[in-house]
Amino acid sequence: MYGKTFCLAALLLVSGTPPASATPSTELKDPFFGEVLYYAHQHRYFDAVSRLDAELAQYHGVDEPLLDSLNFHINQAEFSVGDFELGYRMHQRAGRAISAVIEGNVPAAVRNEAIYRLARLLFQTQDYVNALHAIERIRGELPAGMENEIAFVKGQIYLANGRFGDAERIFAALEGQNGYRGFAAYNRGVSLFAQGQDARGAEAMDSAGSVPGSERETEAIRDKANLVMGSRLLEKGEAQLAGKYLERVRLEGPFSNRALLGAGWADVKREDYRHALVPWSLLFKRNVTDPSVQEALLGVPHAYAQLGLYGKSALLYGSALEKIGGELDKLDASIDSIKQGRFLQALVREEGRKDKEWVIRLRELPQTPETFYLMELMASNDFQAMLQNYLDLEELRLRLVSWGTDYAAYNDIIELRRRYYEPLLPSIDAQFRKLDSVIRLRMEQRERLDNKLKKMLVAPQPEFLATSRERVAKERIAGMEARLKGNRADADTLHRIERLKGVIQWDIATNYQARLTEAFDHLAALDKDIAALQETYASFVRTRQAATQSYQGYDEQIRRLGINTDNALATVNTLMARQGHLLEVMAVNELARRRQKLEEYQVQARFAMAENYDRASKARSQEETSRLDAGQKTPAKVPATGQPEPAKAKEAP
Amino acid sequence: MPRAIYGLLWIALQFAVPAQAEEVSREQIKGIDEQVQEIKKDVLSISSELKLLEEKLLYPSNTQVSLFVSLAGKEKFRLDSVEIMLDGKAVATHVYSFKELEALQAGGMQRIYTGNVQTGEHLLKVGSIGKGADGKEQHQAGEYRFKKGIGPGLVEINLAGPGERSSGIEFKDR
Numbered sequence: 001m002y003g004k005t006f007c008l009a010a011l012l013l014v015s016g017t018p019p020a021s022a023t024p025s026t027e028l029k030d031p032f033f034g035e036v037l038y039y040a041h042q043h044r045y046f047d048a049v050s051r052l053d054a055e056l057a058q059y060h061g062v063d064e065p066l067l068d069s070l071n072f073h074i075n076q077a078e079f080s081v082g083d084f085e086l087g088y089r090m091h092q093r094a095g096r097a098i099s100a101v102i103e104g105n106v107p108a109a110v111r112n113e114a115i116y117r118l119a120r121l122l123f124q125t126q127d128y129v130n131a132l133h134a135i136e137r138i139r140g141e142l143p144a145g146m147e148n149e150i151a152f153v154k155g156q157i158y159l160a161n162g163r164f165g166d167a168e169r170i171f172a173a174l175e176g177q178n179g180y181r182g183f184a185a186y187n188r189g190v191s192l193f194a195q196g197q198d199a200r201g202a203e204a205m206d207s208a209g210s211v212p213g214s215e216r217e218t219e220a221i222r223d224k225a226n227l228v229m230g231s232r233l234l235e236k237g238e239a240q241l242a243g244k245y246l247e248r249v250r251l252e253g254p255f256s257n258r259a260l261l262g263a264g265w266a267d268v269k270r271e272d273y274r275h276a277l278v279p280w281s282l283l284f285k286r287n288v289t290d291p292s293v294q295e296a297l298l299g300v301p302h303a304y305a306q307l308g309l310y311g312k313s314a315l316l317y318g319s320a321l322e323k324i325g326g327e328l329d330k331l332d333a334s335i336d337s338i339k340q341g342r343f344l345q346a347l348v349r350e351e352g353r354k355d356k357e358w359v360i361r362l363r364e365l366p367q368t369p370e371t372f373y374l375m376e377l378m379a380s381n382d383f384q385a386m387l388q389n390y391l392d393l394e395e396l397r398l399r400l401v402s403w404g405t406d407y408a409a410y411n412d413i414i415e416l417r418r419r420y421y422e423p424l425l426p427s428i429d430a431q432f433r434k435l436d437s438v439i440r441l442r443m444e445q446r447e448r449l450d451n452k453l454k455k456m457l458v459a460p461q462p463e464f465l466a467t468s469r470e471r472v473a474k475e476r477i478a479g480m481e482a483r484l485k486g487n488r489a490d491a492d493t494l495h496r497i498e499r500l501k502g503v504i505q506w507d508i509a510t511n512y513q514a515r516l517t518e519a520f521d522h523l524a525a526l527d528k529d530i531a532a533l534q535e536t537y538a539s540f541v542r543t544r545q546a547a548t549q550s551y552q553g554y555d556e557q558i559r560r561l562g563i564n565t566d567n568a569l570a571t572v573n574t575l576m577a578r579q580g581h582l583l584e585v586m587a588v589n590e591l592a593r594r595r596q597k598l599e600e601y602q603v604q605a606r607f608a609m610a611e612n613y614d615r616a617s618k619a620r621s622q623e624e625t626s627r628l629d630a631g632q633k634t635p636a637k638v639p640a641t642g643q644p645e646p647a648k649a650k651e652a653p
Numbered sequence: 654m655p656r657a658i659y660g661l662l663w664i665a666l667q668f669a670v671p672a673q674a675e676e677v678s679r680e681q682i683k684g685i686d687e688q689v690q691e692i693k694k695d696v697l698s699i700s701s702e703l704k705l706l707e708e709k710l711l712y713p714s715n716t717q718v719s720l721f722v723s724l725a726g727k728e729k730f731r732l733d734s735v736e737i738m739l740d741g742k743a744v745a746t747h748v749y750s751f752k753e754l755e756a757l758q759a760g761g762m763q764r765i766y767t768g769n770v771q772t773g774e775h776l777l778k779v780g781s782i783g784k785g786a787d788g789k790e791q792h793q794a795g796e797y798r799f800k801k802g803i804g805p806g807l808v809e810i811n812l813a814g815p816g817e818r819s820s821g822i823e824f825k826d827r
Contacts, residue, residue, distance in 0.1 A: 031721040031807055031827050034762025041756035046693075050700040057701070069827070090690050382682055389689045396696050403703060410710060539772075542803070546713055557706060564699050571692050579685055582677050589677070 030055075030069040033077060040080070045088035046395065052081055075110060082117060089388060091125045113143040116150045123153060128160040148177050155187060164191040175207075182211035182221040189225065193232075205229045209248060222248075223255045230262050239269035257283060257292035264299055273303040288323055289330075289373050291597070297323055298601055301608065310616035317609035324602045331595045334373060338587050344580045347387065348394045377590040386583055393576045400569040407562045410554070417551040425547065432540065439537060446526060453519055462508045465515040470504050477501055716769040718806035720745070720777070721827070724757045730814030731784040732757065737766060737810075738778040744768060762809065772801050777808060779822055785815040795822030 028034045032055050040048040056077060059070045070077060078101055085094035098121065101114040115137050122131035135154050142150060155170035171188035174180045185208035192201030208225035211218060226248040233242035243266035249259035260279040267276035280303065283296035301316035337343065377383050456464060466474070477500055484493065708717070722735055732754055737745040745766040749757070757763060778796045785791055791814070799808055807827035815821070 028723070028760065028762060031719070031762050031764070031809055034721065034723065034760070035764045037759070038753075038756045038761030038763050041759045041761050042752045046697070046700070050697050050704065053697060054701040054704050088693065089686075090693055092687070092690050093694060382677075382679075385686060386682060389686060392693065393689060396692065399700070400696065403699070406703075410706075413710065542715055546715055550710070550713070554706070554710065557702075561699060561703060561706070564695070568692060568695050568699060571695075575685065575688055575692060579689070582681060582685065586677050 029072040033070055033073050036077075036080070036084075040084050040087070043087065045084050046392075046399075048084045049081065049088055049090075052077060052084065056081065075106075079114070079117070082121075086121055086124075089385070089392065091121060094121055108140040109143045112138045112140065112150075113146065116143075116146070116153065119157060120153050123157050123160065128157065131157045132161045132163075148174060148180055152180060152183070155184075155191075159187060159191060159194075162194075164194045167191040168195070182208050182213070182218050182225070185211065186221055186225050186228075189228075202229065202232075209245060219250060219253060220255075223250055223253045223259070227255045227259050227262070230259065230266070234262060234266055234269070237269070239266040242266040243270075251282070257286060257290050261292040261295055261299070264296065264303075268299075268303065268306070271306075273306040276303045288327060289375070291376070291594070294324070294327070294598065294601060298605055298608070301605075301612070305608070305612050305615070308619075310612040310619060314609050314612035314616055317605045317612060321602060321605045321609065324598050324605065328595060328598055328602070331373060331591050331598070335588055335591050335595075338584050338591070341584075343584060343587055344390070347390065347583075373591050373594050374587055377586060383583070383586055386579060386586070390576065390579045390583055393572050393579060397569065397572045397576065400565050400572060403565050404562070404569070407558050407565070410558055414551045414554055414558075417547075421547045421551065425544075428544070432544070439533065443530070446523075446530060449526075450523060453516070453523060456516060460512060460516075462512040465512060465519060466504075466508050470508060474501070474504055477504075712767050712769055712805075714805045715803055716771065718766075718768055718770045718775070718801060718808070719764055720766040721762045721807070721809045722747075722757070722765050723762045723809055723811050725811050725813040725818070725823070729786040730812070732812060733782045733784065735765065735810075735812070736780045739766070739768070739770070740775050765810075770801050770806065772803065774798055774800050775806075777810075777824070779810050781812055781822065783812070783814065787815075789815070791815045791821075793821035795820065795824070797824035799824070799826055 028037075032051070036048050036052045036055065039045075039051065055070055059065050059068050059074065059077075062068055065071055065074075078097070082094045082097035082101075085091075085097060095118060098114050098118045102111055102118065106114075115134055119131045119134035119138075122128075122134055135150075135157050138150065151170050151174055155167045155174070158164070158167035158170065168188050168191035171184040171191060174184035175188065177184070185204050189201045189203075189205035189208060192198075192204055195201075205225050205228060209222055209229060211222055213219070213222075226245045230242045230246035230249075233239075233245065243263055246259045246263040246266060249255050251260075260283045264276040264278075264280040264283070267273070267279075277300060280296045280300045283293050284300055286293045288294065288297070297320035298317075301313040301320060304310075304316060305313035378387070452464065455461075477497055480497060484497075712719075718739075720737060720739075724730060724732060732749050734746065734748045736743065747763075747765055753763070776796060776798055778794070780792070780794045782790065782792055793812070797808070799806065809825040809827055811823040811825065813821055813823070
């Protein structure tokens with residue numbers, strides 16, 4: 001039973017490896033994907049997911065996605081959706097997104113990365129059995145640079161499923177890897193303890209507790225390992241060794257209060273009360289809302305009593321009672337404050353959006369007494385998940401409210417555009433139709449010319465390229481011939497006509513190639529003008545279309561969005577109320593638990609104080625009797641309170 | 654109080670699970686969590702549709718221009734602020750928070766401005782203030798002429814710290 005509790009506690013407390021980086025592996029080709037990353041790197045996952053969803057929808061909607069700039073990052077984008085959804089605590093959708101990649105036709109390394117991410121997701125949602133099934137599906141090539149990360153998560157999954165031997169082997173292999181030494185040793189120690197191999201477990205835990213490094217994570221795992229070792233040894237009665245481990249824990253880390261308390265108890269177990277006062281006196285001065293500090297309030301006078309300093313002990317019990325009384329009042333005030341809804345108000349204050357440590361800092365603010373005692377609760381997974389949900393719901397609520405006002409503005413814009421464009425468009429359309437018919441006619445003429453010229457390349461037609469002068473001249477000559485036909489023309493005249501016809505024909509025939517080239521040049525020049533005309537035409541069509549599109553076709557969409565927004569807002573408000581209530585219940589329960597504990601301390605302190613006063617009085621009277629017996633008749637000093645003064649001679653620890 | 658009890662009390666405290674009087678069950682927590690995930694999905698869907706609608710309504714592609722800020726050299730340059738003028742008119746200024754700077758250094762791109770311009774040539778002027786690796790404040794300025802075509806105009810403004818390359822501000826048509 002203990003082993004299982006210990007294991008789960010260890011699992012919950014050990015930090016995992018950092019999430020896979022969303023940094024693009026290649027140069028960014030798509031600025032909109034870059035924008036998605038910009039939000040994701042700031043943990044603004046709503047914005048990241050929302051934009052990436054829109055980007056992916058557009059990518060999959062275009063005719064040729066390969067030409068889309070997102071294509072350069074499509075694998076990363078498909079993965080990132082799942083990652084960002086996970087960051088936004090949408091486990092169900094993240095799982096579906098990752099499963100879609102696994103089922104797709106992708107290389108083994110990509111598929112394995114997707115399986116790994118799915119397994120990690122299932123592990124994070126405490127679905128350990130399915131996480132195990134998933135991680136064991138990894139076969140073949142692993143994604144480059146992620147081998148250790150995958151192995152570490154696999155080890156954690158084995159541990160959670162009770163496969164301690166498999167987990168131990170994985171962690172043993174990881175201990176040599178850079179950046180994993182402390183975590184791997186710690187988890188190997190947990191695996192060994194769970195298998196009942198205490199000696200080897202202690203060796204591994206000792207290694208984790210002495211791992212070198214000054215990074216925050218390394219220091220934390222070192223402290224954690226030493227605290228676990230100290231606790232186990234203390235439980236086994238090996239107080240001397242327990243003290244050695246507990247003293248290794250840093251004085252300013254998150255585990256320091258518990259370590260100081262344990263170090264004091266280790267000394268007490270060895271009956272070294274004087275030494276126990278050293279860590280406990282340090283604790284005594286710390287934030288009194290901490291459970292370890294509260295225990296030390298009783299521990300310190302207990303140690304003094306054991307040293308025979310009953311008077312000092314009684315006084316310190318009195319001081320502890322005073323503090324406990326103050327804390328009980330504070331707890332009552334906190335419970336009242338939570339019941340009045342102030343806890344939820346404090347959680348969603350503006351500062352929270354700027355500072356993710358805000359909830360922790362709340363404890364420091366005098367105006368938020370309801371949060372003083374919630375540190376432990378806030379560190380629990382369930383409370384954190386619920387708190388994050390509540391904060392997410394508040395963020396959604398603010399967005400929905402803002403969108404609700406946006407729709408009215410959009411409707412105004414659309415109405416203004418409608419009023420501006422609708423009177424203008426009929427006359428513009430009429431003019432455009434006239435121009436359009438002229439343009440179409442000219443385009444047809446150009447097409448005819450183009451066809452003719454192309455045919456002439458195959459079958460030369462010099463007559464088609466005769467100049468207008470030549471045509472007129474030929475017509476005049478033909479007219480002359482017709483007139484002379486009825487009359488008797490002299491041979492000279494006929495000869496001259498034939499000669500003129502010959503000259504014209506000669507010119508037409510000999511200039512044909514040059515004229516054909518010139519005609520093609522003119523056609524090319526015409527094409528340029530036509531291209532410009534077409535551009536103007538297209539631009540007009542686009543502008544005309546844009547004018548219409550700027551106010552048509554939105555009404556239904558905006559109306560539907562408005563309804564969806566209202567419905568979503570109603571749901572968000574309901575969920576916030578329910579989630580808020582659960583948070584309040586959990587907070588009040590936690591405070592009540594702490595209150596109960598303090599009340600127990602209060603009873604113990606009262607009894608112990610009375611007992612120590614009695615002992616002090618007894619000691620004083622014994623001392624007095626001894627003095628009287630020895631013939632010394634010095635009267636005992638009685639303080640104004642009527643209580644006997646503790647024995648001064650023995651007071652200094 | 655007997656020492657043994659104190660000892661046990663301390664050990665129990667290390668692994669204590671908070672006990673609740675009016676219990677909040679795991680089913681309740683799971684149930685509401687699933688509903689929260691559902692509403693997130695719905696709101697994301699509204700958000701994506703709204704984004705496309707806004708773009709179509711306010712920044713149609715034939716007039717849309719978007720300006721993106723990115724960092725070169727990543728870690729050495731501490732960008733403090735950026736000021737942008739488009740065709741002689743100030744269109745964007747931004748002072749960077751630490752989180753935003755980190756996001757840029759990690760490879761993100763900030764869409765600093767989206768607006769509407771006519772097709773044709775436009776003049777972009779950018780000024781930035783930042784600190785280099787030596788901690789000295791550095792003012793940089795650059796300008797760029799870009800041609801806006803029929804499609805949306807996308808320009809990346811890439812900023813680098815002092816000494817990282819010849820020009821502190823580079824522009825790329827996207």
